[in-house]
Amino acid sequence: MSEQAPFTVEQFYKYMLQRKLMAAKCRKCGKVHLPPRPLCDNCFSKEFEWIAVPGKGRLVTYTVIHVAPTQFQSIAPYAVGIVQLGNSLKIPGMISGVAPECIKIGMQLAIDFGTCGTAQTWPQWPRYCFRPA
């Protein structure tokens, strides 16, 4: 039951494996938390419900990483951006399926769960990315 699932980052990524982008909505004040958190920073309530978040949004900023940390060196250079989903929620992610020079702030992107793996050990999360919508 989604309403009984804990409001944790781990649960957020478990939903990703089910190809769902979910956020925690505070039952008391209505604030939506992405990523979820167990204590509402607005009203201090611990009562939440999971809600689906639109998987499409607008690119608000981006960069192309050339010098990468050890574990990402094999895929560099790669583009990463921050995507605004519907209302005020924002989430970072890699941007695939578009040449870096064609990326523009304001472009519409959609989440791609296709890159999500399966077997994961905390804190190794499934991977998602964004592609042109």
Added chain:
Amino acid sequence: MKGKSLASIVSAGLSKFGKLEGLYAREIFAEAVKEAYDRCPNLDPKKDIKAMFIGHMGESYEHQGHTGATMADWAGLLHIAATRTEAACASSGAALRAGVYAVLSGLADVVMVGGVEKMTHRSTAEVTEYLAMASDYPFEQWNGITFPGLFALMATAHMHDYGTTEKQLAMVAVKNHHNGSLNPKAHMQTEITLEKALTSRVIAWPLKLYDCSLITDGASCLILTKPEVAKKYTDTPVHIIGSGQASDTIGMYERKSLTSLTAAKLSAKTAYEMAGVKPDDINVAEVHDCFTIAEIIGYEDLGFCEPGEGSKLVENGETRLEGRIPVNTSGGLKAKGHPVGATGTAQAYEMYLQLTGQADRRQVKDARIGVTHNVGGSGATATVHIYRRD
């Protein structure tokens, strides 16, 4: 309360910044401590100094944590209360703030605050990984966003919203390298051209090599006293008259603005109000230029100009050594270097030199009031301090 001295700097020390091969952090710290002791013959360190706060970001570099006690021992201050403060790149800005708390509380009349980092023995990939630890793990680090990457995200947004250009970013680097060429303790003491900066290799577009601060070894320290006893140690104390510190979300993506740092703006507001000064009153500033875009955003957050106008300030030369408000006379993190944990109190060290007229070839004439701006991570911590000479 306004403009009253909260604490007084009676001495300061800085190690050489650079690639200090064969030295542990504690050994580099001892060099900074020796200068601070030598500058202050009236200080009896073992008798007078009652507590120590040391900024240090990463135990990964040397496989060494518990830095407070370690540095106290190497400073010859065994058994004093010693605590490490960690707030990423603002670790020693936080140490300075903790020192102000300690002195104001009345628990200690004299404290040492400082910071240290030993980084250059690690590969760039390792340092990139360690620095990224100051950002959000499950979304930022997990998606391969590096530290330059976070500031690149802000740079792209600033360029988009305000028309800031890569050339204007490079102008920050050229200015700070010039200042660094006048600082014998700077990591890089060579001038660079605009062309060299603009054609350097891309680290995280739009940021190139010369938009990034240096991976540096170094240490800094200050002797801080209760204002009432400062004159016992020096005729020329530098007073801290404003101190602000604030925090923000660890994940940059959760913030409303991607073109300013709320924590820095709040810290500045607190510090200015406490000091009873306005941005126009500032004669000299050390602004956290971990990346060139950070200095431009720093101008705006400190109120030196309106939001979005920072790039014009550097382009018009207003922040050069001979400009209206000289910024990063030391060379900044860009040329002096950025041994992460040492940076906050290294900025205060420069302010101490400037306000006591000891900055030699980079001296700002008649500098009386200064500000330091120290940012941790991508802005989840900021500290701002305001200084005045008698």
